[in-house]
Amino acid sequence: MTRTEYPWLLPSAMADPELPGDRGSRTRRTVRDWAVDITAFLCAAGIGLAAVVAIEADKTTPDVFVLIDSLVGAAACCALWVRRRWPVGLAVALTLLSAVEPVAAGAWLVALFSVAVHRPFRPVAFIGAGALLVAPVQPYLRPDPSTSFVASTIIGVLLVLLVLSWGMVVRSRRQLVVTLRERARRAEAEAGLRAERAQRLAREDIAREMHDVLAHRLTLLSVHAGALEFRPDAPPAEVARAAGVIRDSAHEALQDLREIIGVLRGPRDGDGDRPQPTLATLDALVAESRLAGTKVTLDNRIADPAAAPAATGRTVYRIAQEGLTNARKHAPGAEVTVTVTGGPGRGITVEVSNPAPVEPFEQVPGSGQGLIGLTERATLAGGRLDHGPEPDGGFGVRAWLPWSS
Structure with a gap:
């Protein structure tokens, strides 16, 4: 038998292959670990004290056996402090011990819970089967005068099943949390790479x-x-x-x-021979969108659009183009408003906004790459661009670009 064949026999200080980030993989206990361990120790000690009281109540039990039971039960409770490192070995030892020692029952249940939390299903199934086989042995060897053998066996079986089920639920929840964290981390990394x-x-x-x-x-x-x-x-x-x-x-x-230098989004492959868009061609863009079925209201307050710098005019054109495209994809049927103001010395402000869609439609997923490119374009041109949802449920894109006098 090798460690690679039975990895669940390794100490919990080593990483659990099925539960990344398991608390047992830490070499030092946290405050939460200390609190959990102390609580488990006290619960096991409480059950052991109750068993000692029951044994003392039976006048037929010699005092020397009561003393031995107390010492063995105390040792079993103290052994719980190594349950994170050796959960399987401790559970096996306490399972065998609980067959003849009722005072160790509390520590035995805590050990079973630890195995269910820190180990995969296969070792839990083996140890659980052994625990179920041992459950009727202890009431047979050392019966409780106040409880029948059948009742004691049923209670023992139910406690074993309850503790193992609870531990596996805790493990499943931890696995789910770890998986969700990994997915969130991966999604964030992928979003950064796309940007x-x-x-x-x-x-x-x-x-x-x-x-x-x-x-x-x-x-x-x-x-x-x-x-x-x-x-x-x-x-x-x-x-x-x-x-x-x-x-x-x-x-x-x-x-x-x-x-x-501030231009990031230019014509794509195959567009190199076409005339470059400017602020003066914004009317043609709006007319094209109207022919495509989009309701567009253009408010161009620039007195002489042809006098605008070529690069700035192209940037305004691209912002309006992206805003109309996004509105057509994500708010079909809504009226889009394009407003262009400013002049030499004041810069150019362009705003594209649309209200929330009035009719239900099939949502078209967006990558957000267009808005990323527009933001970079505006920033490197010495301007700025903001975008986001409006209070009325719509969406707006607003940018300011410099225009020297």
Whole structure:
């Protein structure tokens, strides 16, 4: 026989393979462990004292046997302090002892409870079967004058079954708690990984966005610089004009670069040749949503949408697009309100909100990755974005983005 073949014979100080996080796997007792152990000891001692009193009441029992019973019962109760480390061995020893020693009955029941809590079903079944076989032996060898043999046997069997059942219920509850904690920890880790992946994918789109915004200006700068290089004899006026174009293009390229750093969500694969959305194309987005059956109210208070910075306009467009998409998925039939306010020096505030759905519908699960990407976009652009349920049961997305004067 090896320890790998019978792992339940190992001390409880070693980890229980079926119950991760079992208290028995600790090397030091906690305050709760001390309280439980003291309570178990007192209960066993109380049952033992009651048995001693009953034995003393029987005048036919010699005093020397009463003294031996008391000492053996006290030793059995003290042995309970090792029940967390050796639950199986202690239960087997007390089962055999209780066959001839009624004072050890309390400690025996506590040991059976410990086995049911700290060990899987197989060893509990073996020890429980032995306990049921021993239950009629003690009243046969040392009968209680006030109770019949049949009644004593039935009471012993019921107590064994009750204690083992209670212990297995406690073990099942602990297993459930451990499982739920592991699932919660795993779900939290997976959510963190999904969020990191969404941020990584969003940042990968920066390169595409930079190409779309900066390619024209850098190409113009390169052409004029090349002209100066290959025409050193050009008239001063033409050289000055080309230098001015280079300076302006470089300045605008740097300004666009500052804005594009905050862009995380750009066009996906296959959209690189399509015109980039701006604040001026917000009306087309709303019209498209209306054609799809969504009730949309647009309140655009920007006097000149075309004057808004390109990157900021795209961000506003993406926020409105994501808000309309989420409203169509999670609140079909509800009217969506899109409000855009602000101007140079004040920044742009965009808000997309919808009330609670008025009709029952099949809930569409969402991953939340779109809102994560929008939050990252707004944050890196120097703005902020908030989203969440409204007091009336609806949902709202509100963002502020800078717009330099």
